[in-house]
Amino acid sequence: MRLNGRVAVITGAASGIxxxxxxxxxxEGARVLVADIDEAGAKGVVEQIEKAGGQALAARADVAKxxxxxxxxxxxxxxxxxLDIFFAxxxxxxxxxxxxxxxxxxxxxxxxxxxxxxxxxxxxxLAVMKKQKRGVLLITASTAAIRxxxxxxxxxxxxxxxxxxxxxxxxxxxxxxxxxxAIAPVATETPMLATFMGKKEVDAEGMARYxxxxxxxxxxxPEDIANAAxxxxxxxxAMITGSCLEVDGGRCI
Numbered sequence: 001m002r003l004n005g006r007v008a009v010i011t012g013a014a015s016g017i018x019x020x021x022x023x024x025x026x027x028e029g030a031r032v033l034v035a036d037i038d039e040a041g042a043k044g045v046v047e048q049i050e051k052a053g054g055q056a057l058a059a060r061a062d063v064a065k066x067x068x069x070x071x072x073x074x075x076x077x078x079x080x081x082x083l084d085i086f087f088a089x090x091x092x093x094x095x096x097x098x099x100x101x102x103x104x105x106x107x108x109x110x111x112x113x114x115x116x117x118x119x120x121x122x123x124x125x126l127a128v129m130k131k132q133k134r135g136v137l138l139i140t141a142s143t144a145a146i147r148x149x150x151x152x153x154x155x156x157x158x159x160x161x162x163x164x165x166x167x168x169x170x171x172x173x174x175x176x177x178x179x180x181x182a183i184a185p186v187a188t189e190t191p192m193l194a195t196f197m198g199k200k201e202v203d204a205e206g207m208a209r210y211x212x213x214x215x216x217x218x219x220x221x222p223e224d225i226a227n228a229a230x231x232x233x234x235x236x237x238a239m240i241t242g243s244c245l246e247v248d249g250g251r252c253i
Contacts, residue, residue, distance in 0.1 A: 002234040004029030007080040009072055011063050011121060012090030014041025016190030017140060020222035021087055021229045026054035028230055030085065033076045035061040037090075063090045063117030073124040085233045086125035087138040088118040088162075093195040096151030107154050114158035115165075122169055122180075130176040136233045137173070139166050140225070141182040143248045151198070159184075163244045170242030179241040181232045186248035188220035215250030 008025050012018040014036035022032045026049040034049075036042040039060035049056040059075055061068040076083050092113045094106065118139055129135025141159045148156035166182040173180055187196060187210050197206035210219060228247050231237055246252050 001027075001029035002230060002236065003085070006030045006084035006233075007033075007076055007082050008085035008087065008233070009033045009035060009076050009083065009125065010085075010087040010089055011035045011061060011072070011117070012140075013045060013087075014038040016192065017185065017188060017222045017225045018087070018089045019045045020226035021089065022056065023048060023052075024223070024226035024230050025085070025233065026052065026056060028234075030233075031055040031080050033057050033059055033072060033079075035059045035063075035072045035090075037062050061090075063088070063121060064112040066120050066123075069117075069120040070124045073128060077128060082132060083125060083128045083135060085136050085138065086121055086129075087140075087229060087233075088121040088125075089138075089140040090117055091140060091158075091192075093192040094152050094155035095195050096149070096198040098151060099153055102154060110154050110158050111161075114155070115161045118162045118165060122165070126169065126173055126178065129178045130173065133177045135178045136237075137166075137169065137178070137180045138229055138232055139180070139182045141166070141184045141244055143184050143186045143246060143252050145184060145244070146246065146252045149196075152196070166244065167242045174241060179237070181237070181240055181242070182244040183225060183228055183232070184244050184246045184248065184252075185220050185225050186214055186246075186251045188222060188225065190222060193219075213251055214248070215253065218249065220247060220249070 013034040034042045042058035046056040144156040145159035170180040
């Protein structure tokens with residue numbers, strides 16, 4: 001198992017990419033702290049991991065709050081004695097709108113979760129990893145940082161910010177043996193998808209429109225990102241840091 005004995009904290013892990021990553025890392029031998037503002041959902045993911053024979057804990061966390069990031073890192077270390085992987089995955093979407101129609105509160109919320117939440121996670125996780133002289137910080141970015149869609153300017157800006165943050169943190173962490181990598185998914189089949197499409201729920205028209213932009217002919221499934229996260233967290237990716245891995249079916253070509 002590629003992550004045998006390692007300890008992972010994953011934010012936004014009650015559903016979608018986070019849940020798939022928690023399950024995948026647990027299958028590879030990691031002990032996983034499943035963190036999400038949706039505590040009931042996090043507990044459900046823990047139950048799935050435990051039924052499969054893995055070890056996991058659930059924790060409620062609002063990543064926009066410093067104390068919550070600090071507590072999930074401390075809980076993982078107190079329980080398992082180390083922290084090998086921190087996957088800053090929690091994020092919120094943007095309903096498409098022209099800039100002149102966008103409310104300032106939307107900007108504040110998106111940046112609080114998608115940027116500040118990652119920054120805070122890094123603040124507490126990297127402090128532990130630097131002392132250990134090993135660890136991997138993963139960040140969920142987006143192809144929106146590289147090839148934005150119309151009407152998603154605020155979300156795109158937030159994801160561009162974390163790509164730059166990953167590169168800066170990689171330079172800072174490298175002398176301590178710690179790696180930092182961003183992952184940029186194309187549109188993924190998660191509960192956020194309808195919002196990105198500007199709809200109340202995903203429909204055939206929206207799916208056809210999005211799929212048409214992906215050369216490989218489908219959207220991501222959460223497992224596509226989970227598989228990438230497992231690889232990047234493993235020793236197989238020992239020389240990958242500061243990168244932004246596009247998992248996009250060719251959309252950014």
